[in-house]
Amino acid sequence: MAERRTLGAAFALSLVVALAALPHLLTYSQQEILVFLVINVLLVMSYRFLALTGEWSLGHVVMMGVGAYASALAAKRLGFPVPIAMLAGAAVSAAVAWVLSFPLFRMKGFYFLIGSFAAGEVIRLLWKRFRDPFGGPKGLKRIPEIADIEWGVLQVDFFNPVAYYYFCLAVVSLSLWLLWRLERSSIGLTFHAVHWHDGLAASVGVDTRRYRTLALVVASAFAGLSGALFAHYVGAINPTRFNIEEMVYVLTWAIVGGTATFYGPILGVVMLTVLNEVVLRKMGLEQARPLVYGAILIAFVMFLPRGLESVVPRLARLRLRRPGSARA
Amino acid sequence: MEGLVKRFGGLVAVDGLDLSVRRGEIRGLIGPNGAGKTTTFNVISGFFAPSSGRIVYRARDVTGLAMHRVAAEGLVRTFQHSTLFLEMRVRDNVLVGRHLQHRRDLFTALRQGGAWSAAEDRERVEEILAFFGLAAYGDALAAELPYGAQRALGMAVALAAEPDMMLLDEPFAGMNPEETRRMMELVAALRARGITILLVEHDMQAVMGLCDAISVMNFGRLLAEGSPAEIRRDPKVVEAYLGSSHHAA
Numbered sequence: 001m002a003e004r005r006t007l008g009a010a011f012a013l014s015l016v017v018a019l020a021a022l023p024h025l026l027t028y029s030q031q032e033i034l035v036f037l038v039i040n041v042l043l044v045m046s047y048r049f050l051a052l053t054g055e056w057s058l059g060h061v062v063m064m065g066v067g068a069y070a071s072a073l074a075a076k077r078l079g080f081p082v083p084i085a086m087l088a089g090a091a092v093s094a095a096v097a098w099v100l101s102f103p104l105f106r107m108k109g110f111y112f113l114i115g116s117f118a119a120g121e122v123i124r125l126l127w128k129r130f131r132d133p134f135g136g137p138k139g140l141k142r143i144p145e146i147a148d149i150e151w152g153v154l155q156v157d158f159f160n161p162v163a164y165y166y167f168c169l170a171v172v173s174l175s176l177w178l179l180w181r182l183e184r185s186s187i188g189l190t191f192h193a194v195h196w197h198d199g200l201a202a203s204v205g206v207d208t209r210r211y212r213t214l215a216l217v218v219a220s221a222f223a224g225l226s227g228a229l230f231a232h233y234v235g236a237i238n239p240t241r242f243n244i245e246e247m248v249y250v251l252t253w254a255i256v257g258g259t260a261t262f263y264g265p266i267l268g269v270v271m272l273t274v275l276n277e278v279v280l281r282k283m284g285l286e287q288a289r290p291l292v293y294g295a296i297l298i299a300f301v302m303f304l305p306r307g308l309e310s311v312v313p314r315l316a317r318l319r320l321r322r323p324g325s326a327r328a
Numbered sequence: 329m330e331g332l333v334k335r336f337g338g339l340v341a342v343d344g345l346d347l348s349v350r351r352g353e354i355r356g357l358i359g360p361n362g363a364g365k366t367t368t369f370n371v372i373s374g375f376f377a378p379s380s381g382r383i384v385y386r387a388r389d390v391t392g393l394a395m396h397r398v399a400a401e402g403l404v405r406t407f408q409h410s411t412l413f414l415e416m417r418v419r420d421n422v423l424v425g426r427h428l429q430h431r432r433d434l435f436t437a438l439r440q441g442g443a444w445s446a447a448e449d450r451e452r453v454e455e456i457l458a459f460f461g462l463a464a465y466g467d468a469l470a471a472e473l474p475y476g477a478q479r480a481l482g483m484a485v486a487l488a489a490e491p492d493m494m495l496l497d498e499p500f501a502g503m504n505p506e507e508t509r510r511m512m513e514l515v516a517a518l519r520a521r522g523i524t525i526l527l528v529e530h531d532m533q534a535v536m537g538l539c540d541a542i543s544v545m546n547f548g549r550l551l552a553e554g555s556p557a558e559i560r561r562d563p564k565v566v567e568a569y570l571g572s573s574h575h576a577a
């Protein structure tokens with residue numbers, strides 16, 4: 001037991017050191033990719049939170065966009081300090097999700113999937129249609145970045161990807177910790193119950209509609225937060241950034257990684273980002289990204305439907321069985 | 329329950345059923361296949377809204393309430409076919425049944441994190457598992473249980489909700505005589521704890537042995553009502569069962 005504890009602590013410590021050191025081993029453009037990767041981890045993890053109840057949405061990236069637009073406008077128009085604007089963005093995402101839950105949760109499964117897509121398209125249409133305040137098809141530009149910090153010796157410029165990476169890492173870690181706590185609580189158990197058999201859950205008093213709504217609202221809040229992180233780093237957003245193609249990437253991360261474990265989607269997004277940025281870019285195949293993603297998605301659904309996460313326990317067992325490392 | 333009607337399109341599955349169950353009794357609800365027993369359960373438990381009629385439970389009108397609200401009134405049903413959270417552990421199945429016993433909001437949940445289940449709750453879950461002879465299976469997945477144990481787990485989940493009244497839909501279906509005998513004892517023990525029971529069951533020996541009174545349904549209507557002895561002698565009942573077995577043959 002004690003041995004496992006120390007092992008766990010050692011693992012956590014090396015993870016922290018590795019994450020802290022990581023940007024310093026990378027080129028500038030790789031550092032930027034790293035920032036997006038951290039933001040995408042939050043996006044796909046919030047998506048998994050919704051999937052705990054068994055519902056798969058096609059509107060999740062649009063909820064990210066809602067957070068991005070709201071946060072950008074709060075900072076630009078209302079003069080909110082950027083960190084406050086980001087929280088406001090998450091709150092607006094949650095509120096929009098709550099309103100959408102009324103029509104959407106009259107549906108389940110496939111119909112919910114299509115309904116969420118339609119709802120997302122309506123929101124994107126509103127962004128395109130209303131130049132004021134959303135900037136129309138061109139979107140919003142010159143979104144304020146986080147104000148530089150200049151406290152004596154401590155000087156941080158958040159335009160610098162390394163600084164922004166640390167900021168995102170902190171925000172995302174905190175968010176993941178919150179999602180983890182929720183999943184491990186009685187609420188998480190109820191989500192699983194709603195997923196596996198909503199009729200049985202209702203028969204012992206679970207208000208299934210309420211729990212689906214809760215999952216959607218919380219998931220959208222964190223998706224909105226990821227959108228806000230994105231908007232204030234890139235400085236410009238438009239409706240195309242949050243279209244169905246982006247949604248397919250999120251789905252691919254989730255399916256390739258697997259959604260049964262907490263680390264599954266993280267595996268998925270990290271592996272595919274590395275593939276994307278290292279392999280495809282080197283080979284000059286970036287244009288083929290949708291094609292490659294589609295092929296990977298189909299391959300996983302056919303040959304490894306439970307995702308990369310299902311390989312991890314098998315690897316662990318292999319290691320244990322190897323002579324020398326076997327303990328028991 | 330008064331004048332209960334449930335139509336599916338042109339089909340009238342329950343047709344003006346009147347039924348009243350006394351607190352603390354075991355009431356049998358029997359009838360040939362397709363008589364409308366499960367549909368009656370579905371309407372009482374809020375799975376379907378009735379086409380017309382009224383359901384009163386403990387002087388409260390529960391007609392048309394959503395399923396989870398009916399459960400909150402203390403009225404919990406089990407399902408005819410093994411209905412479980414198959415991919416979840418046996419213990420967690422029962423823990424979900426405890427849903428109504430908790431305060432659940434985001435902030436409590438965040439504070440609880442992994443150690444959410446209060447000690448008394450854990451204790452109660454173990455107690456219920458032991459009651460149904462499932463103590464050894466706590467960590468197994470529900471899907472891995474043998475059939476008889478799955479039936480028992482379905483009742484364990486319902487009992488975990490601490491109901492005042494249980495609607496049991498064919499709890500002995502598919503059980504061997506030994507399992508049936510054990511399960512009958514458990515049902516009797518539930519009543520001894522003060523739980524009112526409405527029991528749908530085709531195993532006549534079990535029904536006759538357990539019930540204080542029996543209601544017989546046919547074609548969605550009440551055909552007869554009385555003590556087990558009266559029902560056994562009732563010519564209408566005998567005919568309904570013979571009639572239906574003629575059709576089946």
Ligand SMILES: Nc1ncnc2c1ncn2[C@@H]1O[C@H](COP(=O)(O)OP(=O)(O)OP(=O)(O)O)[C@@H](O)[C@H]1O
Binds near residue numbers: 365368408
């Ligand atoms: N959801 C439904 N939609 C349409 N018809 C239904 C539905 N549920 C039940 N029925 C019909 O209602 C009638 C009563 O069915 P019900 O399941 O209540 O019978 P039962 O008494 O429980 O029979 P069994 O002893 O076989 O379980 C049947 O004719 C059945 O086909």
Ligand SMILES: [Mg+2]
Binds near residue numbers: 365366367408
């Ligand atoms: Mg039935």
